[in-house]
Every structure is written in C-alpha cells, then in structure tokens.
Amino acid sequence: MPAILLFWSRAERNKYSAPGSVTVMGKDYYKILGIQSGANEDEIKKAYRKMALKYHPDKNKDPNAEEKFKEIAEAYDVLSDPKKRAVYDQYGEEGLKTGGGSSGGSGNTFHYTFHGDPHATFASFFGGSNPFDIFFASSRSRMFNGFDQEDMDMDDDDDPFSAFGRFGFNGINGVHRRHQESLHTRRKVQDPPVIHELKVSLEEIYHGSTKRMKITRRRLNADGRTMRTEDKILNIVIKRGWKEGTKITFPKEGDATPDNIPADIVFILKDKPHSHFKRDGTNVIYTANISLKEALCGCTVNIPTIDGRVIPLPCNDIIKPGTVKRLRGEGLPFPKAPSQRGDLIVEFKIRFPDRIAPQTRQILKQHLPCS
The missing domain is CATH 2.60.260.20 (Urease metallochaperone UreE, N-terminal domain)
Incomplete structure (x- = not known):
C-alpha cells in the first residue's frame, strides 16, 4: 500500500495542538530569523542581515556558529522567495521539501532543496562578495584609520550596519563598493x-x-x-x-x-640640441662670435631670436672675456604665465688672430696699457 503524505497548514497544526503543547513540524524559519510570520520583505532582509553578521563563522567563534549560520541562510532563502514562502506558510518545512501544494489537479509539483552553501547566500546578499574579507580577517584587524575590529562590534538589538555608518560606508551599497574596490586592488597590481x-x-x-x-x-x-x-x-x-x-x-x-x-x-x-641657442630655464643663451678688433673698437652684432627675428645689438664698450648682455623678454614663455617671457642672454666669443705683422705689434705695444 503506497504511503500517503498528509500536509497540514501551520494554522491547522496550531488549531489541533493540545493546549500548552508545542508542535514541531520541521524548522521554524520565522523564529530562526527572529521575526513575526507577517514580516514584510524589508523586515526579512534586515533580520537576515543582522543574524548572518552575528553568526558568521569569520566573526563568531562559537562551535555551533557554522550550523546556525546555515539555518539562517536557509530561512532567508525560503522567506525571501514569495513562492517558497507561500508553500512553507501552508505546509511547513516538510511540505516545502517533499512536494506540498501539488494536489488540486494542477500538476505543478513544488520541491525545494536548500543549495547547502550559506556562504553563497551571504555573498549574494552583499552583491557577490564577502564583506568579512574586509571587516573581520585577522590580517586586517586594524582598519578604518586605526579602529580595531572591536570598534565595529554590535549589540544584538543594533542594526549591524549602523556601526559602518560611522565610517561613511552608506549601508550595504557602500560596504559592497568598498569591498569590491579592495578586491580589485588586492587581486590586480x-x-x-x-x-x-x-x-x-x-x-x-x-x-x-x-x-x-x-x-x-x-x-x-x-x-x-x-x-x-x-x-x-x-x-x-x-x-x-x-x-x-x-x-x-x-x-x-x-x-x-x-x-x-x-x-x-x-x-x-x-x-633637442639647437644650432644657435642653449636653454637655461626660461632664458635662452646665444653666443656671439666677434673679432678682437670688434671687441676692442666696438661693433653692432645681429642677434637672432627664438621666434625668427633679428635684433641689432650695439656694443660700444670694450668686450672682455666673460662679458654678458641681456635682451629682456626675448626668451621662452613662463609655463604658468605664457604672456611673460624670460631673457635672451648674449655671451661673446672673441676670435684672436693667429699672427700679426711686426709693425702692428709695435703699435699695439705703444698704445695698449700693460695692466
């Protein structure tokens, strides 16, 4: 004779239970999350967030934390899904997992099996990442500008992310965003x-x-x-x-x-090396070649500029080795004030004759000072 499975709704089970007795028909997902059976979607999410963070094995070192963490994930997996929740509310855990709600001739059999990985549920809730990689890893016990892990611990009645708000994380999205950035930085250099x-x-x-x-x-x-x-x-x-x-x-x-x-x-x-100029910051340096006669007797030297002009430079005084003349504002633009320019600095290279006639030598001896 085939076995017959009889499923009562949660309300019916309570109706036929003896006064003062407790009827256990599988897990009470609402109790696991600490919420009422009429809780809305936001309340379910908030409860899961709180309980999952509290019992996450990376934070809670109790030996039973792993099992509790799995129960919390399973409860959230069911109650956050309207279809699963409806079957659970009517037939309980057994009905949910063994095909409750399949009667009535509809032919639609609903079977539920928890995937068994609470960490996957946790990661999915936080957008594909595990925030405990940031918040609770032992190698990162000091974060957030020197705050210890204990600075982010919370009481059972606190919203788990209220502590993160003090650090400017803006709730779940902020936590996930920071974590994603951390993963990106850690994995890719x-x-x-x-x-x-x-x-x-x-x-x-x-x-x-x-x-x-x-x-x-x-x-x-x-x-x-x-x-x-x-x-x-x-x-x-x-x-x-x-x-x-x-x-x-x-x-x-x-x-x-x-x-x-x-x-x-x-x-x-x-x-690049230049045929005429050397650079000294915003100044440019030009070397003018003049003869000894020009150095002693005076001359006018044509000085090229960086923008292609030629400036006549009268030299009436004796040009000695090391003499420098400066043409103001004919250099390069200042980087932060391009309308202003440095100077064009003219240095002189004096060409001496290879030889002079004896008569000229005598004249120079007579007229040039000894010192």
Missing part, C-alpha cells in the same frame, strides 16, 4: 609606468605644439580573458614654456591582461 623620452625643439617649446605618437599595445576583449593587439594614437599637447623633464602621463594606456592594471604611459620632455 598596476604595472610600472612605461616611460618614453620625447625630444622637442626650443621653437616647439616657444610656440607650443601637439605631437601624435602611435603605440602598439595589448588590450582585453569584452570577455575579460582573451586579448587583442591594437594601435592607438596618443595626442601629446606640449604647452608653451614647459621645462625639460616635464612629465605627460596617459593613465592606464599600457598593455592590459586579466591579471593586471594597465601601466601608465609617461612621456618626459627632453630638449
């Missing part, structure tokens, strides 16, 4: 910067310029695992007056793999 020297002329520094550099790099495909090789053009904007050594950074434009954060691409400015 950014590659060191890829540094390139970028040679520029003084004219490019004077006027400002844009250079286009093509780089070849590996990038992740949409699946996050496979990679492709691609070229990319980087537009490097060089502003007026930028100094040698200035760094231009393109964040995370390097190679990408499943296990790394792409490196920054960094260009460092390097002055």
Whole structure:
C-alpha cells in the first residue's frame, strides 16, 4: 500500500495542538530569523542581515556558529522567495521539501532543496562578495584609520550596519563598493609606468605644439580573458614654456591582461640640441662670435631670436672675456604665465688672430696699457 503524505497548514497544526503543547513540524524559519510570520520583505532582509553578521563563522567563534549560520541562510532563502514562502506558510518545512501544494489537479509539483552553501547566500546578499574579507580577517584587524575590529562590534538589538555608518560606508551599497574596490586592488597590481623620452625643439617649446605618437599595445576583449593587439594614437599637447623633464602621463594606456592594471604611459620632455641657442630655464643663451678688433673698437652684432627675428645689438664698450648682455623678454614663455617671457642672454666669443705683422705689434705695444 503506497504511503500517503498528509500536509497540514501551520494554522491547522496550531488549531489541533493540545493546549500548552508545542508542535514541531520541521524548522521554524520565522523564529530562526527572529521575526513575526507577517514580516514584510524589508523586515526579512534586515533580520537576515543582522543574524548572518552575528553568526558568521569569520566573526563568531562559537562551535555551533557554522550550523546556525546555515539555518539562517536557509530561512532567508525560503522567506525571501514569495513562492517558497507561500508553500512553507501552508505546509511547513516538510511540505516545502517533499512536494506540498501539488494536489488540486494542477500538476505543478513544488520541491525545494536548500543549495547547502550559506556562504553563497551571504555573498549574494552583499552583491557577490564577502564583506568579512574586509571587516573581520585577522590580517586586517586594524582598519578604518586605526579602529580595531572591536570598534565595529554590535549589540544584538543594533542594526549591524549602523556601526559602518560611522565610517561613511552608506549601508550595504557602500560596504559592497568598498569591498569590491579592495578586491580589485588586492587581486590586480598596476604595472610600472612605461616611460618614453620625447625630444622637442626650443621653437616647439616657444610656440607650443601637439605631437601624435602611435603605440602598439595589448588590450582585453569584452570577455575579460582573451586579448587583442591594437594601435592607438596618443595626442601629446606640449604647452608653451614647459621645462625639460616635464612629465605627460596617459593613465592606464599600457598593455592590459586579466591579471593586471594597465601601466601608465609617461612621456618626459627632453630638449633637442639647437644650432644657435642653449636653454637655461626660461632664458635662452646665444653666443656671439666677434673679432678682437670688434671687441676692442666696438661693433653692432645681429642677434637672432627664438621666434625668427633679428635684433641689432650695439656694443660700444670694450668686450672682455666673460662679458654678458641681456635682451629682456626675448626668451621662452613662463609655463604658468605664457604672456611673460624670460631673457635672451648674449655671451661673446672673441676670435684672436693667429699672427700679426711686426709693425702692428709695435703699435699695439705703444698704445695698449700693460695692466
């Protein structure tokens, strides 16, 4: 004779129970979560959040915590699902797990089996992560600007996330967001910067310029695992007056793999040698070649400028070795104030004759001072 399973609703079981007796027909999920049978969705979530954090094995070292944690997960799994909850409310745990509610000719048999992994339920509740990796791991007992783990402990009646609010976590979403950032930082380390020297002329520094550099790099495909090789053009904007050594950074434009954060691409400015000028900050230095006669007797020297002009420079005094003349405002722009410019500094190189005639030597002896 086949076995007949008879399922009574929770209300019917209570109705036919003897006064003062307790009828146990499987687990009382409401009691496990510490809520009333009429609790709404928000109350169920809040209760699960509180109880799961309280009994999570990473925090609660009681030997029975693991089993309690599993019961809490199972209770939440049932009560948070309207269909499961409806069957449970009518037929209890046994009916839920052995096909209660299948009568009535509908042909729809409902069988429930808890997946058995309370940590999966916990992780799913927190958006796919385990916040205890942050909050309660022994290697991270001091976090949040020096607060101990004990600073975040809570009483049974407290909302578990009220403590996190003191640290500006904004509830569940904030906790999950911080945790995801922590996981990202822990699992992926950014590659060191890829540094390139970028040679520029003084004219490019004077006027400002844009250079286009093509780089070849590996990038992740949409699946996050496979990679492709691609070229990319980087537009490097060089502003007026930028100094040698200035760094231009393109964040995370390097190679990408499943296990790394792409490196920054960094260009460092390097002055090209110039045919006429040397650079000294915002000043430029020009060396004028003059003869000994011009140095002694005076002359006018034509001085080229960085922007292509020529400035006549009268030299009426004797030009001695080491003499320097300064043309104000004819140098390079100041980086932070491009309308202002440094100076053009003129140094002199005096050409001495290889030989002089005896008569000229005598004249020089007569007229040049000895000291």
